[in-house]
Amino acid sequence: GAGVSQSPRYKVAKRGQDVALRCDPISGHVSLFWYQQALGQGPEFLTYFQNEAQLDKSGLPSDRFFAERPEGSVSTLKIQRTQQEDSAVYLCASSLALRLAGGRYEQFFGPGTRLTVL
């Protein structure tokens, strides 16, 4: 497909369970971003990659959250020992490149994965 895809679209996990969320960016997009969107809030930055390199993970809320992009395309966000406060929509976005001074590369978002932790 032409857009960013994410799977699964919905995930229900029991507290303490590990989950893995997948993102397929637009082909050729160098940068990939993960955001967390809680109910009634805007997306909040978690981490981003340039190719396979994770350049910023300052938004990851705890060491239970881990993201990887081993071949510079598909990315997985893993959450270990899920807690109820992890319930949110997890959005993935990709862009053609990092933004250069004076320029901008639009971030294209996937539909998100809605995670519910019981």
Next chain:
Amino acid sequence: DQQVKQNSPSLSVQEGRISILNCDYTNSMFDYFLWYKKYPAEGPTFLISISSIKDKNEDGRFTVFLNKSAKHLSLHIVPSQPGDSAVYFCAASAPDKLVFGAGTILRVKS
């Protein structure tokens, strides 16, 4: 500490009239601002943006205004259409990751 604020959770406008969505920010280092539109069960889609060196950018029915001294931007939609009903997010670039506001639900009544 919210760096990007959208103080109106919702806005209701009659079809054909102007919709004005507002956004305030606190970080003077932000140098690029964007508006995204989101329908239920879909990801945000880019609408329009503005660089901090400009004070206005227009694209069809959509115009974004930036007032740097007030750290305020607004999105004007003229004329509003029922299909514009969605959640609108203001975002600031810092410098590559985006910082989003909480969103404003726009309802355009026909």
